[in-house]
Amino acid sequence: MGTSTTDAVTQVxxxxxxxxxxxxxxxxxxxxxxxxxxxxxxxxxxxxLWVVIFSVILMLTFMTMSARIGATAGASNGSxxxxxxxxxxxxxxxxxxxxxxxxxxxxxxxxxxxxMAEFExxxxxxxxxxxxxxxxxxxxxxISFLFVFENLYKxxxxxxxxxxxxxxxxxxxxxxxxxPDILExxxxxxxxxxxxxxxxxxESPIDLSLLGMxxxxxxxxxxxxxxxxxxxxxxxxxxxxxxxxxxxVGAILMML
Numbered sequence: 324m325g326t327s328t329t330d331a332v333t334q335v336x337x338x339x340x341x342x343x344x345x346x347x348x349x350x351x352x353x354x355x356x357x358x359x360x361x362x363x364x365x366x367x368x369x370x371x372l373w374v375v376i377f378s379v380i381l382m383l384t385f386m387t388m389s390a391r392i393g394a395t396a397g398a399s400n401g402s403x404x405x406x407x408x409x410x411x412x413x414x415x416x417x418x419x420x421x422x423x424x425x426x427x428x429x430x431x432x433x434x435x436x437x438x439m440a441e442f443e444x445x446x447x448x449x450x451x452x453x454x455x456x457x458x459x460x461x462x463x464x465x466i467s468f469l470f471v472f473e474n475l476y477k478x479x480x481x482x483x484x485x486x487x488x489x490x491x492x493x494x495x496x497x498x499x500x501x502x503p504d505i506l507e508x509x510x511x512x513x514x515x516x517x518x519x520x521x522x523x524x525x526e527s528p529i530d531l532s533l534l535g536m537x538x539x540x541x542x543x544x545x546x547x548x549x550x551x552x553x554x555x556x557x558x559x560x561x562x563x564x565x566x567x568x569x570x571x572v573g574a575i576l577m578m579l
Contacts, residue, residue, distance in 0.1 A: 340565040342480045343393075343552030344573025347386060347545050349483045351577050352490065353427070354434025356539035362532040369504070369511030371533065375578060376512060378540040383574035385546035390566035393553030400550050423544040428462075430539075435461050476555035487576060494579060540577060549573075 363371050389400070396403055404413040435458050439446070446452055472478040549570065558566050 341569045341572050342556050343390065343549055343558075343566070344386060344569040344571070345487055345576065346479060346483045346552055346573075347549050348573040348576035349486050349490075350545050350548065351382070351540065351542045353431055353539070354437070355427070355430040355535065358434075359532050359535035359539055363536050366530075366532065369507045370515055371536075372508065372511035373514045374533065374537060375540060377514075378537050379574050379578045382541050382546060382577060383570060385541075385543060386549050386570040386573060387567055389546050389549035390553050390570045391563065393550035394558045394563045394566045395560045396550075399554065400547055420544045420547055423542075427542070427544070432458050432462070476552070480556075490576075491579070 360375075363374075392400060392403070398406070401413050401417055404416060436454060439454055439457050443454060446454060446457070468478075469475060553566050
């Protein structure tokens with residue numbers, strides 16, 4: 324009886340060690356990251372996998388730093404910037420984060436439109452209904468989500484856990500059908516120095532799709548958001564180790 328109770332407590336503790344990082348991973352993984360990753364994969368094969376790893380390591384660094392701030396500082400990022408660096412800088416940085424999030428949401432809207440395009444024939448049969456109406460409807464539903472739940476963070480964490488499960492299953496199925504070449508995959512983890520220095524290659528590997536993949540993986544606004552999620556989770560300095568583990572789990576999800 325004692326052993327089973329201990330195991331149950333251990334499982335609960337393990338479950339409570341994740342949350343904010345998982346939500347951040349779901350924020351980062353969107354239509355933009357999937358589209359740019361697909362474009363880079365189609366163009367370069369496995370040779371740019373090291374870019375993903377490098378971007379995720381940088382993202383993990385910022386997520387870990389943000390988790391530390393959220394758990395130990397006792398104030399939000401914006402409040403800390405206002406206190407130590409001035410209100411105008413806080414307003415400027417907050418505005419930058421806002422416009423970054425707005426641009427990210429614009430990409431999400433394009434993703435919604437692309438997904439609903441598969442049903443365009445059926446939608447066109449409904450009088451007065453157009454595709455952009457559905458995009459607006461999805462945005463209204465997303466905004467209303469903020470006001471429906473009494474404990475928004477808990478509802479968001481559970482919803483993101485479901486999404487993570489669906490994504491992992493989808494990725495596993497795609498991986499099974501793709502049947503990747505393991506040797507080439509491992510080679511792709513090593514940066515191609517000769518390409519970076521233009522050693523006889525007629526085309527530079529740095530293009531918009533590659534930059535887009537980096538930009539949709541190393542999302543500074545997502546790392547900034549991590550501190551707020553840690554505070555919403557209720558973690559303090561005592562749960563700092565959980566916050567660091569959670570950030571690593573989120574980074575692994577982004578890498579997958």
